[in-house]
């Protein structure tokens with residue numbers, strides 16, 4: 001979706017001098033702190049190489065199932081997307097979802113945050129059914145599970161710094177200065193900090209390249225310090241060098257912020273590079289899920305045809 005004409009009024013203009021000051025201190029701080037910077041509000045604690053997630057008193061350790069699709073059935077009228085689909089996503093991993101066009105990869109991400117609901121089956125987050133959650137609970141889930149949409153979905157009526165701070169302004173009681181600082185820190189993490197790109201904070205998205213806009217969208221997602229990031233085709237429309245840059249960034253965020261990531265992509269180079277595990281959507285479920293090396297060795301013709309780009 002293009003937001004070029006989006007009329008949502010942005011927050012009050014920010015003082016560029018203050019932003020530059022914040023940038024200088026935050027840039028160094030963000031890079032130095034890395035993973036340890038993750039606040040407890042994200043629901044994830046890291047200590048001595050272990051990660052433990054928490055949600056309403058329930059805990060999940062690194063490698064344990066964080067999100068679970070259980071016997072999902074989803075259809076739009078006669079168009080059946082999922083039939084008895086099962087899939088688990090483990091805390092701290094990057095799972096890549098591959099599959100043919102229009103088969104339901106984006107629908108899977110939307111089911112995860114309750115943007116769509118299944119007709120049967122359950123989507124469990126820390127064992128709690130997302131499909132049963134009320135509006136307030138879903139709002140909480142969407143702060144913890146952040147989606148980077150295919151087109152970026154940035155507001156051209158707002159500056160870059162306002163875009164990045166948008167969810168914090170709308171959904172938290174954080175003050176302006178704290179939001180600015182978080183925006184600067186997030187932009188720095190994706191290589192777009194004002195130290196490297198003077199003036200970028202006050203630009204509007206339309207003034208940036210496609211690759212930079214994708215990185216701003218990523219910064220907006222990480223600004224809310226999510227536990228999980230869902231990427232819908234993060235490299236579509238980018239040249240190979242920008243594809244590599246985004247792929248490296250996904251890895252870096254996993255390493256430095258400890259986030260769990262689900263990456264939907266058509267680009268097999270990105271798929272192999274970012275993933276710990278790969279899940280292939282085929283015939284309305286995920287019959288093939290494995291760690292990267294094991295997945296690459298699967299000799300089933302359905303998998304081989306897909307990953308080698310053959311039809312039929």
Ligand SMILES: Nc1ncnc2c1ncn2[C@@H]1O[C@H](COP(=O)(O)OP(=O)(O)OP(=O)(O)O)[C@@H](O)[C@H]1O
Pocket residue numbers: 076079081099100101102103104105106107108
């Ligand atoms: N809200 C909706 N209403 C009706 N049909 C929908 C809706 N959302 C998705 N669909 C249909 O569900 C199917 C799967 O769509 P989805 O966007 O998940 O595919 P995809 O695998 O992500 O495709 P692509 O790789 O091309 O992005 C498509 O046939 C699409 O038209």
